[in-house]
Amino acid sequence: MTHRIIKFCTALFLYSTAVILPQTVVKIEIDGSRAVPENYYLNWIKITPGSKLFKGIEDSVRSRISSGLKEEGYFNFRLGKIEITQSDPAKYILHISVREGKPTLIEKVIFNKTPSDSALLTNFFAQVEKAPLTRSALEAVFSQILDHYENDGYPFTSIKIEAVNFMSDTSGENHLAEVYVKIDNGIRSKINKIEITGNTRTKDYVVLRALQMSRDEDYSQKRIDEIPEKLNRLRFFEPVEMPGYFVNSRGEGVLKITVKEKETNYFDAIAGYVPAANDKESGYLTGFININLRNLFGTGRAALIRWQQENQYSQELELRYIEPWLFGYPFNIEAGLLQRKQDSTYVQRNLDAKFEYIATPEISASILIGSQATIPAILSSNAFTVYNSSAFTSGINLKIDTRDDYYAPTGGILFINSYKYTSKRINGPAAFITADTKTNVTFQRLELDLSFFRRIFDKQIAALGIHGRELRGSDFEVSDLYYLGGTNSLRGYLEKQFLGNRIFWSNLEYRYLLARRSYTFVFFDTGYYLRNADPLKNIQEVSSFKTGYGFGLNIETGLGVLSVSFALGQGDSFSQGKIHFGIVNEF
Numbered sequence: 001m002t003h004r005i006i007k008f009c010t011a012l013f014l015y016s017t018a019v020i021l022p023q024t025v026v027k028i029e030i031d032g033s034r035a036v037p038e039n040y041y042l043n044w045i046k047i048t049p050g051s052k053l054f055k056g057i058e059d060s061v062r063s064r065i066s067s068g069l070k071e072e073g074y075f076n077f078r079l080g081k082i083e084i085t086q087s088d089p090a091k092y093i094l095h096i097s098v099r100e101g102k103p104t105l106i107e108k109v110i111f112n113k114t115p116s117d118s119a120l121l122t123n124f125f126a127q128v129e130k131a132p133l134t135r136s137a138l139e140a141v142f143s144q145i146l147d148h149y150e151n152d153g154y155p156f157t158s159i160k161i162e163a164v165n166f167m168s169d170t171s172g173e174n175h176l177a178e179v180y181v182k183i184d185n186g187i188r189s190k191i192n193k194i195e196i197t198g199n200t201r202t203k204d205y206v207v208l209r210a211l212q213m214s215r216d217e218d219y220s221q222k223r224i225d226e227i228p229e230k231l232n233r234l235r236f237f238e239p240v241e242m243p244g245y246f247v248n249s250r251g252e253g254v255l256k257i258t259v260k261e262k263e264t265n266y267f268d269a270i271a272g273y274v275p276a277a278n279d280k281e282s283g284y285l286t287g288f289i290n291i292n293l294r295n296l297f298g299t300g301r302a303a304l305i306r307w308q309q310e311n312q313y314s315q316e317l318e319l320r321y322i323e324p325w326l327f328g329y330p331f332n333i334e335a336g337l338l339q340r341k342q343d344s345t346y347v348q349r350n351l352d353a354k355f356e357y358i359a360t361p362e363i364s365a366s367i368l369i370g371s372q373a374t375i376p377a378i379l380s381s382n383a384f385t386v387y388n389s390s391a392f393t394s395g396i397n398l399k400i401d402t403r404d405d406y407y408a409p410t411g412g413i414l415f416i417n418s419y420k421y422t423s424k425r426i427n428g429p430a431a432f433i434t435a436d437t438k439t440n441v442t443f444q445r446l447e448l449d450l451s452f453f454r455r456i457f458d459k460q461i462a463a464l465g466i467h468g469r470e471l472r473g474s475d476f477e478v479s480d481l482y483y484l485g486g487t488n489s490l491r492g493y494l495e496k497q498f499l500g501n502r503i504f505w506s507n508l509e510y511r512y513l514l515a516r517r518s519y520t521f522v523f524f525d526t527g528y529y530l531r532n533a534d535p536l537k538n539i540q541e542v543s544s545f546k547t548g549y550g551f552g553l554n555i556e557t558g559l560g561v562l563s564v565s566f567a568l569g570q571g572d573s574f575s576q577g578k579i580h581f582g583i584v585n586e587f
Helices: 002-020 038-045 057-071 118-125 135-150 204-211 221-225 227-232
Strands: 024-031 078-088 091-099 105-111 158-168 175-184 193-197 244-247 253-258 265-274 284-296 301-309 315-323 331-342 346-358 363-376 388-401 411-428 440-457 460-473 482-484 498-500 502-515 518-531 542-557 560-569 578-583
Touching: 024 038, 024 078, 038 057, 038 091, 057 078, 057 091, 105 118, 118 135, 135 158, 135 221, 193 204, 204 227, 221 227, 346 388, 363 411, 482 502, 482 518, 498 502, 498 518, 498 542, 518 560
Parallel strands: 024 091, 105 175, 193 253
Antiparallel strands: 078 091, 158 175, 244 253, 265 284, 284 301, 301 315, 315 331, 331 346, 346 363, 363 388, 388 411, 411 440, 440 460, 460 502, 482 498, 502 518, 518 542, 542 560, 560 578
16 A cells, blocks of 8 residues: 555656646757758757747647758658657657658759740759759849849849649659749830939939939839939938839839938037237137038039138138039039148148049049149248248049948948149248259159948948058158148047158948947057158158057037047057047038
8 A cells, every 4th residue: 555655646746747847858869861961950940959848849840841851952851750758857859750862953944935035044044953943042043033134124024933843864863853934024114204302402403413314214223223322422311212113104114212311511610719828928719610511502512611720820721612513514623722821830822623524423533733832931030941832733533432321331442542743843932042952843642542341240340441642752841741640540649740751551440330320430540651861951761650549439410420539549548548529521
């Protein structure tokens, strides 16, 4: 009697334990003759060690494996027993036995031939013949065919598999299939009308000339896919969505483009007052004014007025204007004036013009001309600063821009390469012109900018910029040299901290997108400058390599894209870090 009671209690305990504890699959065993990796099966059945046991698990596993094997081209498989065995209370092992057999190969794709397209379609389908009969292989070829027809004026093309004929070869060992496909091209379509909505200020013709599309041209999906990038380059709109296309009741093909205009005219101003350090000095104002008009009267014209007082003795004034598409032809004209007063030592005035030919939306070439006048200040010490000089510059420029967005590109490149030749005449001061002084000098400038942008993960972008400047010639002065350092070149250093006739800098950034045109980033910059020796002026050669690193934020605001970064230069402590602040150049 006692033994019966013990057995009953033991059985009751095991039953209650199995009921109370969750019944889980602790192990999955797959055996049999197979070539498909085990992880494929685990992905198909969607059951992993630790999954709860459920009613009908055997049927679910059988159905999921059957579908998965067919997706991989195995239509002659054999599924053996699918069993659930108990290893411990509430713990079970899932046993799966399978024989995959050989994959079914596509012997031939048979389609409804048209005289004009039969050779083309035969070449497309030849890619999958003798390959396993899988959904992915057929869909890849179907996608190529649809792309071809969409770019050839048939946006409503459809492809349908009507039948699959399974067979074996003469040996009976290999499994083959004939796939019967029907292709319906639909009607040939044109873009008869282009409707633009949302452009309350920008003229329709400005949008149309950016697209370089004409009414009644054949439908091309490739050209339509390029529309958002083309319009984003204008910088007049929020990120543009893909246009829609439909056929209206009159049988006209209508391309509908919807845009949302952004603010393109900006006025920025910052003012500060620096009090006198002692009784012998007077206080002075610092700051800047920036008036940027990117889309005058909705015509695409642009103008810029910028004034900046850096310190008590240095200031800049810049005026610029762009006339786009002169007389409706793909030529832009840009003109500018830049006057700089440098540390009360000289005033330099530059007039320049650029004639740009727009070969394609991504490629343009320019002719550059400019004049420069440098006027030294009259100092009480009568010391030499720079020569009074005048110069004329001519050059050429090539630009390739495939970026998908101006403010926050996620892909593409920007390449700008310039060559400039300058003829300079020394006019004075007479006291510093000697028999050894060359009053007519020439030099050349080589300038290169190359930037890469690539999406590496979702919302994560890698950006690399490489920039170089070189001044070749002799007898150049401080006013001819290049500046390095600051927000737009080598971060972690003061603005225009270094001077050289040869400079180089690189910017490597890892960006994380917060919104379409806002992102946070970390960066690493390098910079190099060289100033050649000039024995006649008792100037020694100076060169150095610098690095900077830090983090920052670019955020789109009502005033434009604001860039703020914290940077450390080579050897800096945290307290010596520089904060760089600016608006991304809109002009």
